[in-house]
Amino acid sequence: MLAGRGRPSRSWLCAAILPALVLGACNDPEAPPAPEVRPVRVLTVGELAGDETVSLTGTVQAQVEVNLAFRIDGRMVERLVNVGDTVKAGQIVARLDPENERNAVRAARAAVVAAAGQYDEARNNYDRQRQLLAGGWTTRVRYDQALQQQTTTQAQLDGAHAQLSIAEERASYTELAADAAGMVTQRSAEPGEVVRAGQTIVQIARKDGKDAVFDVSAQIKDQAPANPLIAVSLTMDPAITAEGRVREVAPRADPATGxxxxxxGLADPPPQMRLGAAVTGRMRLHRDGEIAVPSTALIGGEGGPAVWIVDPAGMTVALRPIEIARFDQTRILVARGIEPGEIVVTAGVHALRPGQKVRLLGAAS
Structure with a gap:
C-alpha cells in the first residue's frame, strides 16, 4: 500500500501533461503583419508642347547711374541736393571750403606780376644792347647775356601763367556740378566732412533711359529667342505697360542665387514706371520636351529637390533627384530627372519611405 501511494498512476500523469501541451500550443508566436500599403495620389507625366508665356518680377532702374565726386580733397561746407531731388545739367550740387584754393590763385597771380616785371626789364635791356651793338658801343658778350636773360624771363612768365591757370582750375573744383539731368538716388557725405578726391558725394540716375531689371535662371536665358520682345507692366497696376528689348545680360551668374x-531697355516708359517700381516682364518661349509636375510633388532630399516615382510592377516608390528649370504659381518645370510616362506621387509625399508599397488613388496624364 505504501509503495502504491509513492508512485503516481499513469492515468494521472496523462491528465496533468495534456493541458500543458494545449496551453503551449496556444502560446505559439503570431505570423508577421502584412506590410502597410499607403494610399497616394499620382500623375503620369508627359512632355509639354507649344509656346508658353514666362513671367518674371523685377524693378525699374536707370540705364546710367553716375557717382559724382570732387576732384580735390577738402572740407565739404554745403550739399545742395537730397535723395529724390531732380537736377539739371550744370547744376551745383555741393561745395568745398574754397579758401585754400583762393589763396593759391592770389599767390599765382602775384607770381605772374613778378615774372612780368622781370621780363619787361630783361626785354628793355636786350633792346638797348641790340642798339648799342649795332653802333659798335657794346660787346657781343653783353648782347648775348641780355638775349639769354630775356629768354629766361619769358619762360618764367609763361610758367607763372600756367601755374595761375592750374590754381584757377583747382578753385573751380571746389564746386561739384551735375554733368547731366537726372534724379539723386543716393548721398554719401554730409556737410562738415573732410572728403577725399574721388569719394562719392551723390549718385545721380540720368534721365537718358530706364531699364527693367530681372534675375533670370540659366535655363530661361539659354532657351530665350534672339532679341525677344518683352512686355513689361507695373506689378501693382497691370494696366500700365511698356515694351522693351534685352539690352544687357550679365556674363556671370550670381554666386548666391545662380x-x-x-x-x-524700355521704349517710352510711362511716368508711373518710376525708379524702383516693381514690374512684371512677360516673354513667350517655345516649350518642346519639358516636363511639368505639381508643386505638391516636390520634396527635399539629401542631394536637393526630389520626387517620389512609383514602380508599377511592384507598386513601390523610390526617391528620384531632379533638376528644376523654374517655378510658377502651381507647378514645377523639370529640366532633368523624370522621363515621360513615369508615375509621380503628387499627394502624401511626406508620409512615404523608399520601397514602401502604395495604392493609387488617382492617375492622370
Whole structure:
C-alpha cells in the first residue's frame, strides 16, 4: 500500500501533461503583419508642347547711374541736393571750403606780376644792347647775356601763367556740378566732412533711359529667342505697360542665387514706371520636351529637390533627384530627372519611405 501511494498512476500523469501541451500550443508566436500599403495620389507625366508665356518680377532702374565726386580733397561746407531731388545739367550740387584754393590763385597771380616785371626789364635791356651793338658801343658778350636773360624771363612768365591757370582750375573744383539731368538716388557725405578726391558725394540716375531689371535662371536665358520682345507692366497696376528689348545680360551668374541679371531697355516708359517700381516682364518661349509636375510633388532630399516615382510592377516608390528649370504659381518645370510616362506621387509625399508599397488613388496624364 505504501509503495502504491509513492508512485503516481499513469492515468494521472496523462491528465496533468495534456493541458500543458494545449496551453503551449496556444502560446505559439503570431505570423508577421502584412506590410502597410499607403494610399497616394499620382500623375503620369508627359512632355509639354507649344509656346508658353514666362513671367518674371523685377524693378525699374536707370540705364546710367553716375557717382559724382570732387576732384580735390577738402572740407565739404554745403550739399545742395537730397535723395529724390531732380537736377539739371550744370547744376551745383555741393561745395568745398574754397579758401585754400583762393589763396593759391592770389599767390599765382602775384607770381605772374613778378615774372612780368622781370621780363619787361630783361626785354628793355636786350633792346638797348641790340642798339648799342649795332653802333659798335657794346660787346657781343653783353648782347648775348641780355638775349639769354630775356629768354629766361619769358619762360618764367609763361610758367607763372600756367601755374595761375592750374590754381584757377583747382578753385573751380571746389564746386561739384551735375554733368547731366537726372534724379539723386543716393548721398554719401554730409556737410562738415573732410572728403577725399574721388569719394562719392551723390549718385545721380540720368534721365537718358530706364531699364527693367530681372534675375533670370540659366535655363530661361539659354532657351530665350534672339532679341525677344518683352512686355513689361507695373506689378501693382497691370494696366500700365511698356515694351522693351534685352539690352544687357550679365556674363556671370550670381554666386548666391545662380541667376543672371538681365536689363531690358524700355521704349517710352510711362511716368508711373518710376525708379524702383516693381514690374512684371512677360516673354513667350517655345516649350518642346519639358516636363511639368505639381508643386505638391516636390520634396527635399539629401542631394536637393526630389520626387517620389512609383514602380508599377511592384507598386513601390523610390526617391528620384531632379533638376528644376523654374517655378510658377502651381507647378514645377523639370529640366532633368523624370522621363515621360513615369508615375509621380503628387499627394502624401511626406508620409512615404523608399520601397514602401502604395495604392493609387488617382492617375492622370
Amino acid at each position: 541667376t543672371f541679371q538681365v536689363r531690358v
